[in-house]
Amino acid sequence: MIPRSAPPIRRALAALSLAALLLPLGAAWGAPISWTIAITPKGGGQVDWSTSSPAANGTLDASGKIVVEQGGFLDLTFRANDGYVLVSVFKNTDDWTFFLDGNKHFQFGPVANAHKITATYGVVVPTGAFDFPFPTGHPALTAIASLTGNYTGVMPGPFFARHYDLDVAMDEAGKVVVLGSVDGVVPEPGADPVGGAGAVKTVDGTPTMQLKMGFEGTLDGVAATAKASGGAALDVVDVGGGAVGLEGTHSYKTTLGGVPFSEKNAPVHASFDPASVGNVAKDWTLGIDIDERTDAKGKRYIAARADLVLPDGDTIVFAERKAKYTIAKGYSLAFKNGTNVTLVPPAVAKKVKIQIKRMTLVKDGLVWRPTGGTIHYQFFGQKGVANLVDFLAPG
Amino acid sequence: MRLTGLAGGLALFGAALVGVSAWSESRYPSGAADAALVSRVRGVVTKPVVDALGREVVRRLRGRREARKLMSGISDEDAIARFLDDRTDLAERRVYAYRLAAIGSPQAIAALRAVLATAPPEDRAFIVQLIGTTGNRAMKRHLWTFLGDADDRVTRAAIRGLVAIGGSDVAAVLADLVRRPDGAEHLRVEAAIGLGEMGTAAARNALLGVLTDAPSVPVAAQIVESLGRFRFARVAATFEDLMARPETPPALRVAAAEALARSNRDAVPFLLRLASDDADPDVRAAAAWASGMHGDTRTGPRLVALAEREPDADVRRRLYESLVPQPEVPIDRLVPAVAAEHDVAARIAGFNALGAVVGRDGTAPIAADFDAEVVPELVRVAASGNSLNVRMRAVFALRRAGTPAAQDALVAIATSVDAPPPIANAARHGVRNHP
Numbered sequence: 001m002i003p004r005s006a007p008p009i010r011r012a013l014a015a016l017s018l019a020a021l022l023l024p025l026g027a028a029w030g031a032p033i034s035w036t037i038a039i040t041p042k043g044g045g046q047v048d049w050s051t052s053s054p055a056a057n058g059t060l061d062a063s064g065k066i067v068v069e070q071g072g073f074l075d076l077t078f079r080a081n082d083g084y085v086l087v088s089v090f091k092n093t094d095d096w097t098f099f100l101d102g103n104k105h106f107q108f109g110p111v112a113n114a115h116k117i118t119a120t121y122g123v124v125v126p127t128g129a130f131d132f133p134f135p136t137g138h139p140a141l142t143a144i145a146s147l148t149g150n151y152t153g154v155m156p157g158p159f160f161a162r163h164y165d166l167d168v169a170m171d172e173a174g175k176v177v178v179l180g181s182v183d184g185v186v187p188e189p190g191a192d193p194v195g196g197a198g199a200v201k202t203v204d205g206t207p208t209m210q211l212k213m214g215f216e217g218t219l220d221g222v223a224a225t226a227k228a229s230g231g232a233a234l235d236v237v238d239v240g241g242g243a244v245g246l247e248g249t250h251s252y253k254t255t256l257g258g259v260p261f262s263e264k265n266a267p268v269h270a271s272f273d274p275a276s277v278g279n280v281a282k283d284w285t286l287g288i289d290i291d292e293r294t295d296a297k298g299k300r301y302i303a304a305r306a307d308l309v310l311p312d313g314d315t316i317v318f319a320e321r322k323a324k325y326t327i328a329k330g331y332s333l334a335f336k337n338g339t340n341v342t343l344v345p346p347a348v349a350k351k352v353k354i355q356i357k358r359m360t361l362v363k364d365g366l367v368w369r370p371t372g373g374t375i376h377y378q379f380f381g382q383k384g385v386a387n388l389v390d391f392l393a394p395g
Numbered sequence: 396m397r398l399t400g401l402a403g404g405l406a407l408f409g410a411a412l413v414g415v416s417a418w419s420e421s422r423y424p425s426g427a428a429d430a431a432l433v434s435r436v437r438g439v440v441t442k443p444v445v446d447a448l449g450r451e452v453v454r455r456l457r458g459r460r461e462a463r464k465l466m467s468g469i470s471d472e473d474a475i476a477r478f479l480d481d482r483t484d485l486a487e488r489r490v491y492a493y494r495l496a497a498i499g500s501p502q503a504i505a506a507l508r509a510v511l512a513t514a515p516p517e518d519r520a521f522i523v524q525l526i527g528t529t530g531n532r533a534m535k536r537h538l539w540t541f542l543g544d545a546d547d548r549v550t551r552a553a554i555r556g557l558v559a560i561g562g563s564d565v566a567a568v569l570a571d572l573v574r575r576p577d578g579a580e581h582l583r584v585e586a587a588i589g590l591g592e593m594g595t596a597a598a599r600n601a602l603l604g605v606l607t608d609a610p611s612v613p614v615a616a617q618i619v620e621s622l623g624r625f626r627f628a629r630v631a632a633t634f635e636d637l638m639a640r641p642e643t644p645p646a647l648r649v650a651a652a653e654a655l656a657r658s659n660r661d662a663v664p665f666l667l668r669l670a671s672d673d674a675d676p677d678v679r680a681a682a683a684w685a686s687g688m689h690g691d692t693r694t695g696p697r698l699v700a701l702a703e704r705e706p707d708a709d710v711r712r713r714l715y716e717s718l719v720p721q722p723e724v725p726i727d728r729l730v731p732a733v734a735a736e737h738d739v740a741a742r743i744a745g746f747n748a749l750g751a752v753v754g755r756d757g758t759a760p761i762a763a764d765f766d767a768e769v770v771p772e773l774v775r776v777a778a779s780g781n782s783l784n785v786r787m788r789a790v791f792a793l794r795r796a797g798t799p800a801a802q803d804a805l806v807a808i809a810t811s812v813d814a815p816p817p818i819a820n821a822a823r824h825g826v827r828n829h830p
Binding site for chain 2: 165205214
């Protein structure tokens with residue numbers, strides 16, 4: 001304001017100055033002004049807008065411009081797309097986030113200048129504990145067999161079937177040692193007990209065992225030697241007579257009472273005592289914990305760790321590692337070089353690997369639920385791939 | 396009368412010859428390296444006799460297996476009628492396919508064709524494979540078409556059936572299947588398995604040929620697995636080249652080393668070279684394990700020497716495992732090596748090697764040390780919360796040693812209320828004269 005007491009010349013100059021200042025504005029009153037709205041990342045969210053003059057509205061789902069007449073008002077409402085959350089809104093370099101109302105809305109105006117509004121959205125990171133128990137309803141889903149245990153049954157001998165007791169130890173790489181006894185078979189004093197060694201591996205999607213054995217001693221009191229190797233798919237099948245067991249092929253060279261005989265790739269089947277079948281354990285369970293962490297520099301990152309309980313009860317702990325998540329591809333997690341904490345002292349389990357590919361999730365109430373992805377598993381010398389959701393307990 | 400007497404005399408002589416031959420070969424094997432001249436002469440006389448006996452044994456064994464599948468209690472017409480009787484579930488009557496394929500008559504073939512034309516894939520696969528297991532070469536031409544079946548189970552069964560029949564034409568077709576770039580990987584793998592199963596020179600050449608086509612790692616791994624089934628001299632150059640080439644993927648090198656577990660023991664020197672010198676510990680471990688699969692190869696001192704300087708515990712574990720069947724083990728060097736082990740799997744593997752030495756000679760000076768120091772530790776491990784596999788192998792070490800202290804330990808584990816059933820049972824099975 002110019003004081004009335006000011007000399008007339010000063011009042012005139014002041015009036016001229018005010019007129020000079022207001023003239024351009026007056027000339028531009030109602031002129032269109034373009035605001036830039038930046039949405040980052042692309043696809044992270046949308047901006048609903050409306051302008052008082054001209055009276056218009058719409059939605060931006062990507063960065064763009066909104067024209068509003070000078071003196072008008074611009075209403076912006078920021079909406080995050082599924083899987084995203086609004087992180088910040090900046091007006092030029094000023095953080096405007098805290099001026100938004102509960103509906104993530106703000107009314108800008110009366111508009112005098114062009115501005116840039118930057119809406120930044122962030123991916124909502126699904127976190128929590130995810131358990132993938134063995135799919136007991138779909139045992140065929142997994143191509144893993146653990147054999148450690150005791151097996152009793154009847155195996156075919158060269159002349160008649162014999163009762164056997166076999167004890168099997170299988171390590172984390174699928175290497176197998178078998179010790180046992182067979183009716184009428186007595187090892188030579190000082191010779192190894194009846195048994196063999198071999199390995200289980202996945203062949204064409206099926207756990208398959210290869211076994212080699214050698215024997216020196218007597219069979220029903222008659223001097224005998226044998227060298228045999230055989231293979232069988234570890235599918236427990238009906239081997240006839242209502243018995244269950246394994247079917248496969250074997251090659252052997254044997255001498256019995258000085259008479260040598262041998263066969264190559266001859267079919268063989270060995271029946272199990274039904275109680276033994278439970279030894280062919282396939283059940284294993286994976287638990288994954290995913291969380292958000294902040295590093296020393298204040299930067300946030302996703303961390304994942306996992307516990308794998310193998311069919312023989314060994315627990316492999318995979319230490320926390322950084323993980324990546326995207327809305328489109330979900331999580332891809334690789335767990336290897338875990339520690340077998342059942343061993344005393346614990347040791348690195350080099351032969352145990354789990355890979356989760358493209359694990360997508362949706363929020364179900366307060367918890368996240370996997371909706372897709374595959375699990376690639378490798379342990380006990382075997383491996384397989386399965387659909388992740390098949391491992392989830394129903395309901 | 397005189398003729399009958401002569402025949403009786405000849406029969407008696409023949410029986411005596413067979414009996415003497417069998418006894419003689421049993422006590423003094425003609426192939427034994429230390430056989431004296433007399434034994435070798437005996438071998439010339441008696442070996443043909445026992446060999447003929449062996450062939451007869453095998454013939455009878457095969458005949459007995461065959462009889463079960465042939466359903467030999469019924470006529471051919473009955474077998475065909477039962478196979479065609481659609482009032483019975485196909486899962487029950489499909490077993491007659493073996494008999495029909497073995498007969499191979501026009502009626503049997505017609506019946507097989509009729510059923511195969513409408514059978515669901517799982518039955519079709521079963522029948523196709525069963526046809527092949529007869530080994531009837533005439534059935535080959537009926538199986539070729541199923542290699543192109545829309546259902547993979549049937550294609551796989553056709554491969555297995557054709558492999559059972561065999562022949563160079565089958566080897567050639569399987570080689571094409573392995574080579575086919577547009578083929579499903581699991582069928583290419585199945586064809587490679589089949590070639591290994593056949594074991595013929597044609598199959599080997601086919602496998603060697605397709606390996607040079609740079610197949611995917613899973614297919615290549617199966618090819619080397621199948622090649623590993625041949626005598627080492629026949630495939631040595633390929634394995635040596637594969638292991639020497641820097642571009643060979645690590646997983647394939649491991650698969651190749653393990654595959655030689657199925658070759659003959661001529662592969663052992665090569666495997667021990669890998670176990671000693673390869674830069675990849677996984678390959679060294681695989682080679683050490685594969686060498687042990689050949690049993691007694693008189694390599695005890697070499698294996699102990701390798702274990703002494705091996706930095707990787709996994710490799711040492713496999714070296715100790717390979718020591719178990721070796722009769723000549725430098726025990727004075729093995730004991731400190733095992734005593735220094737901190738990795739429990741390697742340590743227990745070492746105890747198994749020591750147990751085997753003690754088991755072969757219970758009077759050896761090591762036996763007393765084993766009883767005093769190793770047995771208590773094995774009992775502790777067996778009774779601990781350690782991995783089931785490790786605990787089972789601790790029991791195995793006690794069983795291998797077989798000393799009185801080890802036997803007492805087995806009894807204690809077998810009756811312990813803390814031992815889980817697999818461990819208690821394994822211990823009980825190791826107790827002499829166990830119930």
